[in-house]
Amino acid sequence: MKRGTFISVExxxxxxxxxxxxxxxxxxxxxxxxxxxxxxPGGTVLGEKIRELLLTSEHMHHNTELLLYxxxxxxxxxxxxxxxxxxxxxxxxxRFVDASIAYQxxxxxxxxxxxxxxYALLEPHLTTDMTFLFDVPLELALDRLSRGRELDRIELESxxxxxxxxxxxxxxxxxxxxRIKTVMTNQPVKYxxxxxxxxxxxxxxxxx
Ligand SMILES: Nc1ncnc2c1ncn2[C@@H]1O[C@H](COP(=O)(O)OP(=O)(O)O)[C@@H](O)[C@H]1O
Ligand SMILES: Cc1cn([C@H]2C[C@H](O)[C@@H](COP(=O)(O)OP(=O)(O)O)O2)c(=O)[nH]c1=O
Numbered sequence: 001m002k003r004g005t006f007i008s009v010e011x012x013x014x015x016x017x018x019x020x021x022x023x024x025x026x027x028x029x030x031x032x033x034x035x036x037x038x039x040x041p042g043g044t045v046l047g048e049k050i051r052e053l054l055l056t057s058e059h060m061h062h063n064t065e066l067l068l069y070x071x072x073x074x075x076x077x078x079x080x081x082x083x084x085x086x087x088x089x090x091x092x093x094x095r096f097v098d099a100s101i102a103y104q105x106x107x108x109x110x111x112x113x114x115x116x117x118x119y120a121l122l123e124p125h126l127t128t129d130m131t132f133l134f135d136v137p138l139e140l141a142l143d144r145l146s147r148g149r150e151l152d153r154i155e156l157e158s159x160x161x162x163x164x165x166x167x168x169x170x171x172x173x174x175x176x177x178x179r180i181k182t183v184m185t186n187q188p189v190k191y192x193x194x195x196x197x198x199x200x201x202x203x204x205x206x207x208x
Contacts, residue, residue: 106168
Protein backbone atom coordinates (compact mmCIF):
# COMPACT_ATOMS: atom_id res chain seq x y z
CA MET A 1 0.00 0.00 0.00
CA LYS A 2 1.23 3.49 -0.87
CA ARG A 3 1.96 5.66 2.15
CA GLY A 4 -0.29 8.70 2.62
CA THR A 5 0.97 12.22 1.95
CA PHE A 6 1.75 14.43 4.94
CA ILE A 7 0.79 18.11 4.64
CA SER A 8 0.84 20.84 7.27
CA VAL A 9 -0.68 24.31 7.37
CA GLU A 10 1.09 27.13 9.18
CA UNK A 11 1.12 30.88 9.64
CA UNK A 12 0.79 33.61 12.23
CA UNK A 13 -2.60 33.87 13.94
CA UNK A 14 -5.02 35.66 11.64
CA UNK A 15 -3.17 34.64 8.47
CA UNK A 16 -6.10 32.56 7.20
CA UNK A 17 -5.27 28.96 8.07
CA UNK A 18 -8.76 28.07 9.36
CA UNK A 19 -10.39 29.61 6.27
CA UNK A 20 -8.60 27.14 3.97
CA UNK A 21 -7.94 23.93 5.85
CA UNK A 22 -11.31 22.33 5.07
CA UNK A 23 -11.05 23.41 1.44
CA UNK A 24 -7.73 21.53 1.23
CA UNK A 25 -9.29 18.44 2.81
CA UNK A 26 -12.32 18.51 0.48
CA UNK A 27 -10.15 18.96 -2.62
CA UNK A 28 -8.03 15.93 -1.72
CA UNK A 29 -11.14 13.88 -0.93
CA UNK A 30 -12.73 14.79 -4.29
CA UNK A 31 -9.64 13.30 -5.90
CA UNK A 32 -10.31 9.93 -4.33
CA UNK A 33 -7.98 10.02 -1.34
CA UNK A 34 -8.88 9.30 2.23
CA UNK A 35 -7.82 12.28 4.32
CA UNK A 36 -7.91 13.54 7.91
CA UNK A 37 -7.16 16.85 9.62
CA UNK A 38 -5.23 16.90 12.91
CA UNK A 39 -4.73 19.90 15.13
CA UNK A 40 -1.92 20.99 17.40
CA PRO A 41 -1.72 21.32 20.24
CA GLY A 42 -4.30 18.59 20.76
CA GLY A 43 -5.74 15.86 18.57
CA THR A 44 -5.49 13.08 21.20
CA VAL A 45 -7.08 12.77 24.64
CA LEU A 46 -3.80 13.67 26.36
CA GLY A 47 -3.00 16.29 23.73
CA GLU A 48 -6.31 18.12 24.29
CA LYS A 49 -5.52 18.32 28.03
CA ILE A 50 -2.11 19.77 27.17
CA ARG A 51 -3.80 22.26 24.79
CA GLU A 52 -5.98 23.49 27.61
CA LEU A 53 -2.90 24.04 29.81
CA LEU A 54 -1.02 25.80 27.04
CA LEU A 55 -3.74 28.17 25.98
CA THR A 56 -5.24 29.09 29.33
CA SER A 57 -2.48 28.96 32.00
CA GLU A 58 -1.46 32.36 33.30
CA HIS A 59 2.27 31.98 33.08
CA MET A 60 4.82 29.28 32.37
CA HIS A 61 8.54 29.15 31.67
CA HIS A 62 9.32 29.30 27.93
CA ASN A 63 10.98 25.87 28.15
CA THR A 64 7.85 24.43 29.76
CA GLU A 65 5.79 25.83 26.90
CA LEU A 66 8.17 24.35 24.33
CA LEU A 67 8.16 20.91 25.95
CA LEU A 68 4.37 20.85 26.30
CA TYR A 69 3.90 21.58 22.57
CA UNK A 70 6.30 18.75 21.77
CA UNK A 71 4.65 16.39 24.27
CA UNK A 72 1.31 16.93 22.56
CA UNK A 73 2.98 16.44 19.16
CA UNK A 74 4.66 13.17 20.18
CA UNK A 75 1.29 11.69 21.21
CA UNK A 76 -0.29 12.87 17.96
CA UNK A 77 2.49 11.39 15.85
CA UNK A 78 2.33 7.96 17.48
CA UNK A 79 -1.41 7.67 17.93
CA UNK A 80 -2.76 9.38 14.84
CA UNK A 81 -0.33 10.63 12.19
CA UNK A 82 1.86 7.57 11.65
CA UNK A 83 -0.94 4.93 11.73
CA UNK A 84 -2.93 6.93 9.19
CA UNK A 85 -0.01 7.57 6.83
CA UNK A 86 0.88 3.88 7.05
CA UNK A 87 -2.69 2.99 6.09
CA UNK A 88 -2.45 5.20 2.98
CA UNK A 89 -4.50 8.05 4.46
CA UNK A 90 -3.43 11.63 3.72
CA UNK A 91 -2.87 13.74 6.83
CA UNK A 92 -3.30 17.53 7.01
CA UNK A 93 -1.71 18.79 10.21
CA UNK A 94 -3.10 22.10 11.40
CA ARG A 95 0.35 23.14 12.62
CA PHE A 96 3.43 20.95 13.14
CA VAL A 97 7.14 21.41 14.02
CA ASP A 98 7.52 24.63 12.00
CA ALA A 99 5.11 26.28 14.48
CA SER A 100 7.48 25.52 17.36
CA ILE A 101 10.41 26.89 15.37
CA ALA A 102 8.48 30.11 14.62
CA TYR A 103 6.61 30.65 17.92
CA GLN A 104 9.03 29.27 20.50
CA UNK A 105 12.27 29.58 18.51
CA UNK A 106 11.43 33.04 17.12
CA UNK A 107 8.55 34.46 19.17
CA UNK A 108 9.93 33.37 22.54
CA UNK A 109 13.49 33.86 21.27
CA UNK A 110 14.62 30.38 22.35
CA UNK A 111 16.53 30.02 19.07
CA UNK A 112 16.14 27.51 16.28
CA UNK A 113 18.95 25.25 17.51
CA UNK A 114 17.20 24.55 20.79
CA UNK A 115 13.97 23.64 18.99
CA UNK A 116 15.86 21.34 16.64
CA UNK A 117 17.37 19.52 19.63
CA UNK A 118 13.93 18.79 21.01
CA TYR A 119 12.64 17.90 17.53
CA ALA A 120 15.40 15.28 17.32
CA LEU A 121 13.79 13.45 20.25
CA LEU A 122 10.54 12.80 18.39
CA GLU A 123 9.89 9.19 17.42
CA PRO A 124 9.67 8.82 14.54
CA HIS A 125 11.37 11.95 13.26
CA LEU A 126 8.71 12.99 10.74
CA THR A 127 8.91 15.76 8.14
CA THR A 128 6.02 17.03 6.04
CA ASP A 129 5.88 16.38 2.29
CA MET A 130 4.50 19.89 1.82
CA THR A 131 3.73 22.78 4.16
CA PHE A 132 1.46 25.69 3.25
CA LEU A 133 2.59 28.86 4.96
CA PHE A 134 -0.33 31.30 4.99
CA ASP A 135 1.01 34.81 5.08
CA VAL A 136 -0.25 38.40 5.22
CA PRO A 137 1.33 41.73 6.17
CA LEU A 138 1.47 41.77 9.97
CA GLU A 139 -0.88 44.76 10.28
CA LEU A 140 -3.63 42.88 8.48
CA ALA A 141 -3.21 39.75 10.64
CA LEU A 142 -3.35 41.82 13.83
CA ASP A 143 -6.37 43.71 12.53
CA ARG A 144 -8.16 40.43 11.73
CA LEU A 145 -7.35 39.11 15.21
CA SER A 146 -8.64 42.24 16.93
CA ARG A 147 -11.99 41.89 15.17
CA GLY A 148 -12.39 38.18 15.78
CA ARG A 149 -13.27 35.86 18.63
CA GLU A 150 -11.92 35.91 22.18
CA LEU A 151 -8.12 35.59 22.13
CA ASP A 152 -6.10 32.82 23.81
CA ARG A 153 -2.84 33.20 25.79
CA ILE A 154 -0.61 33.17 22.71
CA GLU A 155 -2.85 35.41 20.59
CA LEU A 156 -2.68 38.05 23.35
CA GLU A 157 1.08 38.45 22.79
CA SER A 158 2.68 41.73 21.66
CA UNK A 159 3.20 42.98 18.15
CA UNK A 160 6.97 42.41 18.58
CA UNK A 161 6.30 38.76 19.43
CA UNK A 162 4.31 38.26 16.18
CA UNK A 163 7.00 40.12 14.21
CA UNK A 164 9.56 37.57 15.42
CA UNK A 165 7.18 34.66 14.69
CA UNK A 166 6.54 35.91 11.18
CA UNK A 167 10.17 36.57 10.40
CA UNK A 168 11.08 33.03 11.56
CA UNK A 169 8.43 31.62 9.23
CA UNK A 170 9.89 33.71 6.39
CA UNK A 171 13.36 32.41 7.19
CA UNK A 172 12.13 28.79 7.14
CA UNK A 173 10.37 29.31 3.80
CA UNK A 174 13.57 30.75 2.36
CA UNK A 175 15.64 27.80 3.59
CA UNK A 176 13.22 25.12 2.35
CA UNK A 177 11.43 26.39 -0.77
CA UNK A 178 10.65 22.87 -2.02
CA ARG A 179 8.78 21.85 1.11
CA ILE A 180 7.34 25.16 2.31
CA LYS A 181 4.99 26.99 -0.07
CA THR A 182 4.04 30.53 0.88
CA VAL A 183 0.42 31.40 0.14
CA MET A 184 -0.54 35.07 0.50
CA THR A 185 -3.98 35.73 1.95
CA ASN A 186 -4.24 39.48 1.44
CA GLN A 187 -5.88 38.61 -1.90
CA PRO A 188 -9.45 37.40 -2.40
CA VAL A 189 -10.13 33.89 -1.07
CA LYS A 190 -10.58 32.57 -4.62
CA TYR A 191 -7.06 33.67 -5.58
CA UNK A 192 -5.64 31.82 -2.58
CA UNK A 193 -7.66 28.70 -3.42
CA UNK A 194 -6.51 28.69 -7.05
CA UNK A 195 -2.90 28.75 -5.88
CA UNK A 196 -3.53 25.97 -3.34
CA UNK A 197 -5.16 23.88 -6.06
CA UNK A 198 -2.01 24.06 -8.19
CA UNK A 199 0.15 22.77 -5.36
CA UNK A 200 -2.37 20.07 -4.47
CA UNK A 201 -2.54 18.89 -8.09
CA UNK A 202 1.22 18.52 -7.99
CA UNK A 203 1.06 16.45 -4.79
CA UNK A 204 -1.75 14.28 -6.20
CA UNK A 205 0.30 13.65 -9.34
CA UNK A 206 3.34 12.69 -7.26
CA UNK A 207 1.32 10.18 -5.28
CA UNK A 208 -0.38 8.47 -8.21
N1 LIG B 1 -7.52 35.14 0.86
C1 LIG B 1 -7.89 34.94 2.12
N2 LIG B 1 -7.55 33.80 2.75
C2 LIG B 1 -7.87 33.58 4.06
N3 LIG B 1 -8.58 34.43 4.82
C3 LIG B 1 -8.97 35.58 4.25
C4 LIG B 1 -8.65 35.88 2.89
N4 LIG B 1 -9.17 37.09 2.59
C5 LIG B 1 -9.80 37.50 3.72
N5 LIG B 1 -9.70 36.60 4.72
C6 LIG B 1 -10.30 36.72 6.08
O1 LIG B 1 -9.26 36.71 7.06
C7 LIG B 1 -9.67 36.03 8.25
C8 LIG B 1 -8.68 34.90 8.51
O2 LIG B 1 -9.01 34.25 9.72
P1 LIG B 1 -8.68 32.71 10.04
O3 LIG B 1 -8.85 31.87 8.81
O4 LIG B 1 -9.47 32.36 11.27
O5 LIG B 1 -7.12 32.82 10.40
P2 LIG B 1 -6.20 31.81 11.25
O6 LIG B 1 -6.87 30.47 11.32
O7 LIG B 1 -4.92 31.78 10.47
O8 LIG B 1 -6.04 32.47 12.61
C9 LIG B 1 -11.07 35.52 7.99
O9 LIG B 1 -11.99 36.42 8.54
C10 LIG B 1 -11.17 35.52 6.45
O10 LIG B 1 -12.49 35.71 5.98
C1 LIG C 1 1.69 23.90 17.38
C2 LIG C 1 2.10 25.17 18.05
C3 LIG C 1 1.18 26.19 18.23
N1 LIG C 1 1.55 27.33 18.86
C4 LIG C 1 0.53 28.39 19.10
C5 LIG C 1 0.02 29.08 17.87
C6 LIG C 1 -1.39 29.48 18.25
O1 LIG C 1 -1.36 30.80 18.78
C7 LIG C 1 -1.77 28.53 19.36
C8 LIG C 1 -2.91 27.60 19.01
O2 LIG C 1 -2.80 27.21 17.71
P1 LIG C 1 -4.06 27.09 16.74
O3 LIG C 1 -4.93 25.99 17.20
O4 LIG C 1 -3.51 27.03 15.37
O5 LIG C 1 -4.81 28.45 16.91
P2 LIG C 1 -6.33 28.73 16.51
O6 LIG C 1 -7.14 28.25 17.69
O7 LIG C 1 -6.29 30.20 16.33
O8 LIG C 1 -6.59 27.98 15.23
O9 LIG C 1 -0.60 27.79 19.70
C9 LIG C 1 2.85 27.51 19.34
O10 LIG C 1 3.17 28.56 19.94
N2 LIG C 1 3.76 26.52 19.16
C10 LIG C 1 3.45 25.34 18.53
O11 LIG C 1 4.31 24.45 18.39
